[in-house]
Amino acid sequence: MAKGITGIANxxxxxxxxxxxxxxxxxxxxxxxxxxxxxxxxCKLEKKxxxxxxxxxxxxxxxxxxxxxxxxxxxxxxxxxxxxCPEGTCRYVEGNIRAKKRVQWVKNLLDEIGLDxxxxxxxxxxxxxxxxxxxxxENTLSDLSDLGPSPARSVRExxxxxxxxx
Amino acid sequence: xxxxxxKSLAEIKEIVAPYKNLLILGCGTCVKTCFAGGEDEVATxxxxxxxxxxxxxKEILIQELTIERQCEDExxxxxxxxxxxxxxxxSLACGAGVQAIAKRFKSVPVMPGxxxxxxxxxxxxxxxTEECVGCGDCRLAQFxxxxxxxxxxxxxxxxxxxxxxxxxxxxxxxxxxxxQLIIDRLKALGQLNNLKAYVQPKDWRSSNAGGPRxxxxxxxxx
Amino acid sequence: xxxxxxxxxxGVLARGDFAVTSECGPPRGADPDVISRKSGLLxxxxxxxxxxxxxxxxxxxxxxxxxxxxxxxxxxxxxxxVTRDRNRIALQSDIMGAYSLGIRNILCLxxxxxxxxxxxxxLNVFDIDSIQLIRTLCEMRDKxxxxxxxxxxxxxxxxxxxxxxxxxxxxxxxxxRLSKKIEAGADFIQTQCVYNVERFREWMKTAHEEGLxxxxxxxxxxxxxxxxxxxxxxxxxxxxxxxxxxxxxxxxGVPKNRAIEEGTRICLETIAALREIxxxxxxHIMAIEWEEKVAEIVGAAGLLPRPxxx
Numbered sequence: 001m002a003k004g005i006t007g008i009a010n011x012x013x014x015x016x017x018x019x020x021x022x023x024x025x026x027x028x029x030x031x032x033x034x035x036x037x038x039x040x041x042x043c044k045l046e047k048k049x050x051x052x053x054x055x056x057x058x059x060x061x062x063x064x065x066x067x068x069x070x071x072x073x074x075x076x077x078x079x080x081x082x083x084x085c086p087e088g089t090c091r092y093v094e095g096n097i098r099a100k101k102r103v104q105w106v107k108n109l110l111d112e113i114g115l116d117x118x119x120x121x122x123x124x125x126x127x128x129x130x131x132x133x134x135x136x137x138e139n140t141l142s143d144l145s146d147l148g149p150s151p152a153r154s155v156r157e158x159x160x161x162x163x164x165x166x
Numbered sequence: 167x168x169x170x171x172x173k174s175l176a177e178i179k180e181i182v183a184p185y186k187n188l189l190i191l192g193c194g195t196c197v198k199t200c201f202a203g204g205e206d207e208v209a210t211x212x213x214x215x216x217x218x219x220x221x222x223x224k225e226i227l228i229q230e231l232t233i234e235r236q237c238e239d240e241x242x243x244x245x246x247x248x249x250x251x252x253x254x255x256x257s258l259a260c261g262a263g264v265q266a267i268a269k270r271f272k273s274v275p276v277m278p279g280x281x282x283x284x285x286x287x288x289x290x291x292x293x294x295t296e297e298c299v300g301c302g303d304c305r306l307a308q309f310x311x312x313x314x315x316x317x318x319x320x321x322x323x324x325x326x327x328x329x330x331x332x333x334x335x336x337x338x339x340x341x342x343x344x345x346q347l348i349i350d351r352l353k354a355l356g357q358l359n360n361l362k363a364y365v366q367p368k369d370w371r372s373s374n375a376g377g378p379r380x381x382x383x384x385x386x387x388x
Numbered sequence: 389x390x391x392x393x394x395x396x397x398x399g400v401l402a403r404g405d406f407a408v409t410s411e412c413g414p415p416r417g418a419d420p421d422v423i424s425r426k427s428g429l430l431x432x433x434x435x436x437x438x439x440x441x442x443x444x445x446x447x448x449x450x451x452x453x454x455x456x457x458x459x460x461x462x463x464x465x466x467x468x469x470v471t472r473d474r475n476r477i478a479l480q481s482d483i484m485g486a487y488s489l490g491i492r493n494i495l496c497l498x499x500x501x502x503x504x505x506x507x508x509x510x511l512n513v514f515d516i517d518s519i520q521l522i523r524t525l526c527e528m529r530d531k532x533x534x535x536x537x538x539x540x541x542x543x544x545x546x547x548x549x550x551x552x553x554x555x556x557x558x559x560x561x562x563x564x565r566l567s568k569k570i571e572a573g574a575d576f577i578q579t580q581c582v583y584n585v586e587r588f589r590e591w592m593k594t595a596h597e598e599g600l601x602x603x604x605x606x607x608x609x610x611x612x613x614x615x616x617x618x619x620x621x622x623x624x625x626x627x628x629x630x631x632x633x634x635x636x637x638x639x640x641g642v643p644k645n646r647a648i649e650e651g652t653r654i655c656l657e658t659i660a661a662l663r664e665i666x667x668x669x670x671x672h673i674m675a676i677e678w679e680e681k682v683a684e685i686v687g688a689a690g691l692l693p694r695p696x697x698x
Contacts, residue, residue: 065206070213074220109210112175113218151221320472320498320512324519324568326561327498328553328580329627336627337501349561362564364523364572367476367516367535 024149026141027052029072032083032133033061035091041130045137053137061085062095062102069106069120078150079140082122083133089126096124115152118143167196167287168260169294170203170280175214181277182215182256186225189252190215190279191245191267192232193259200294202280203258205232211258211279236263242270249274285316302372302379308360310351315368317344323365395492396464397436398547399697400670401576401605406663407670408691409466409578409607410434410682413443414454423454427461429679433686434463435694436493438578438672441468445505452482456489466549467491470499475515476524480534483525487544495549495578496521519572522550526573550574552606554591555584555630563594570604577604578672581611581622583654584630585661592665601667608662611674612681613651616640652685659689 030042034057042053054077058064061084072080082103084096100122107117121140125132173181182188190208198204212228219226231248233241236259249255249267254275257264260282268276284296299316306313315321319337326345329336333346352358370376393399400407410430415422430437437458441451448454455465467486474482483494498518502510516524525548527533532543550569554562566577582588588608595601613619616639623631635654642650662668675681686692 065210067206067209067213070210070217073217074213109175109214113214114221115217152217319501320517321514322498322517324517324565326556326558326565328551328556329501330557331627332557337503343557345561346558349558361561362568364519364568367520370515 024078025051026078026144026149027054027076027153028137028140028144029054029056029075029077029080030083030137031056031058031061031064031068031072031080033085033096034059035085036083036125036127037130037133041133042137045134049138049141051141060090060092060095061099062090062092064099064102066102066106066109069103070109073110073115073119073150073152076150076153077119078144078147078153079119079121081136081140082120083125083136084122086124086126113152115150116147119147119150167199167285168262168282169200169284169286169296170197170260170282171200172202172207172211172258172280173278175211175218178211178256178279179215179218181279182226182254185253185275187227187229187251187253188215189229189231189245189248189255191236191249191255191257191259192230193236193257193263194232194234197258197260197263197280198232199288203260208232208258237266239270242267246271299373301368301370302376303369308365309348310355310357310360312344312347312351314344314348317342317347323368393697394545394547395436396697397466397493398575400435400695403695403697404669405695406691407436407605407607408434408686408694409436409438409670409672410679411438411440411672411674411676412454412458412679413440413677414449414451416446416448418449420457423449423457424461426679427458427463430682431461431463432694433683433692434673435670435697436464436466438466438468438495438674441470441497441499442473442505443468443500445472445500445502445507445510447506452486452489452491455486455491459490464493465491466493466495468495468497469521470497471514471516471518471521472499472502472512475513476535479516479521480524480528483528483546484540484544487546492545493547493549494525495551496525496574497551518550519568522548522569522572522574530573547575548573549576549578551579552577553580553628554582554588555580556628562591563598563600566595567598567600570600574604576669577606579606579609580628581609581674582658582662583619583622583635584632585658587630588662589665592667596667605669606667607670607672608665608668609672609674610655610658610662610685611676612655612678612685613639613647614678615644615647615651652681652688655685656688659685659691 039055039057046053061082064082069080082099084099087096090096103120103122107120110120111117123136190212192205192208193203208230212230216228229248229252231245233245235241249271255267256277256279257267258279264276264278285298285300286294286296289295296316298313301315314323314325318325319335320327326343330343330346333343335341335343352360412426439451439455442448451467455467458465496518502508502512524535525546528543529545532540534540552566619631619636619639622629623636639647639650659671673682673685
């Protein structure tokens with residue numbers, strides 16, 4: 001798992017959310033198995049930190065197709081996170097393992113594209129473990145402050161976001 | 167089925183670079199089954215290409231379409247409009263499909279997005295193996311239904327060679343020695359004596375060594 | 389085959405003498421002096437010298453040319469020919485060409501797969517296999533016809549050899565394959581290096597029971613070991629090689645500077661044991677890039693001088 005940020009001054013606290021170096025509002029798409037968390041699990045975090053989070057709920061994480069992950073980047077995500085059940089606990093036996101393999105495949109594809117496979121990650125999260133899920137998103141935001149905006153997010157789009165904000 | 171494997175994104179990007187409006191055309195039969203050229207792969211590749219070009223600050227307009235088979239007119243016609251309205255076609259069919267499209271649309275560049283690899287089977291989920299080279303003169307009956315031409319690295323008709331070890335081929339330990347399989351199977355069938363007889367050199371005229379082949383069925387020509 | 393003696397090797401074996409052959413790998417270059425130097429080391433201590441054909445699929449001077457150089461140096465070649473690189477047209481043509489240059493012995497092989505060599509990107513041929521090549525040579529010689537059935541005015545008359553590996557899998561099929569080679573027309577057989585004498589003895593026993601030792605001369609392969617590392621490498625990495633643990637232990641058990649001595653001792657013991665096995669009509673010493681060792685081994689094994697056939 002990515003490094004924790006507890007105890008470190010959070011660069012994304014409301015009103016002071018922009019990374020000084022890259023200055024952008026991060027956007028994360030989260031694909032999650034509906035057996036883990038409810039959709040509103042991140043409400044508090046969204047209030048605390050200025051970023052966009054699109055949550056896509058799936059009946060099983062294995063339903064994330066390669067193209068869904070890529071299209072999330074096409075629609076402007078800087079990072080995509082997939083949350084799956086712990087191994088051995090998938091309702092559909094091996095859905096989470098399939099998701100893991102697919103994510104690895106698309107990570108390689110992202111490397112090939114030049115988008116950096118690190119922007120896509122998958123985590124096993126136990127049923128109702130909201131705390132772990134929130135931590136994962138916080139860590140992803142922290143990673144994004146190093147990675148910067150997705151190179152496939154055109155300058156215009158980033159600016160548009162800026163204008164809307166103003 | 168025909169087994170294929172998608173080309174690397176870098177190679178595809180280079181092939182399609184000159185074109186602004188591109189049709190990525192999938193094929194819904196063989197190459198769909200081997201996860202190389204069906205609807206899903208068309209969508210994934212299109213998305214990856216768009217991302218790649220966008221990252222480089224270039225623009226490309228991709229149209230996606232998958233037809234049942236690119237090797238039959240009946241289906242090819244379904245794509246005619248899309249083909250004619252684009253600058254070029256990136257076909258995710260086997261080499262036969264690519265050429266079938268190209269033959270029928272003389273002024274549109276048609277390029278391959280796959281490497282066609284072999285005639286094979288889905289041995290198990292995610293594993294495809296070569297079984298046939300289409301030599302035009304099937305001798306499987308003689309060899310216990312294991313083809314020494316397609317499956318022995320040295321195409322031995324009087325095998326096995328000295329490199330067969332524990333059932334594996336010397337060329338690659340992950341590959342079964344075809345001759346071990348032939349012997350095992352003929353033994354089980356009580357036909358091991360088949361192998362005592364000398365097997366004549368193969369007449370390769372029926373294979374592609376005899377030049378491009380044609381099959382004519384007069385009864386189907388009107 | 390009519391009874392006239394085709395080559396010196398044929399003569400030695402036909403007379404019932406224990407034959408000794410050795411090996412000479414052509415250079416990775418065009419210098420014939422390499423062959424002359426190796427010839428000097430092998431002269432008068434063997435009956436014939438195998439000339440390998442791009443062995444392990446590494447490009448070298450052709451076996452035909454190197455065989456011709458050996459002849460000029462007064463040695464008798466056993467020209468090896470693999471079916472990996474040439475189709476049937478080229479093979480038959482080269483056989484006739486080789487015969488015209490005075491080459492009288494040939495060893496028919498399929499050849500190592502090109503993926504093991506220096507040019508794994510090459511296209512292989514494998515139009516025919518080694519057994520079909522043996523049959524081709526036999527028909528050329530005995531019936532005077534090429535593969536198309538065309539009557540040759542002066543057919544090549546070669547003493548035909550084949551290889552056999554008693555140690556490869558599937559073991560029970562090895563004799564069937566040996567028998568196919570002999571049926572196809574092999575006059576002599578050179579085997580894979582023998583380190584496991586027991587297993588070889590078992591194979592020979594079956595060959596003898598099948599009547600094969602009456603039909604072809606079997607020459608057992610010998611390769612002197614230089615070090616324990618070499619023994620282990622052959623055991624683990626060389627396909628179709630059987631080096632028993634006892635041999636590796638013996639090589640391991642002596643200090644490094646005595647390893648060659650121990651290897652030679654094993655080699656001589658093996659030769660002595662092989663000479664006792666019914667049907668073994670000779671040995672084939674493959675001292676890879678170590679030709680100077682051959683004279684010493686042949687001498688110490690009491691196999692000198694070599695019979696004078698001419």
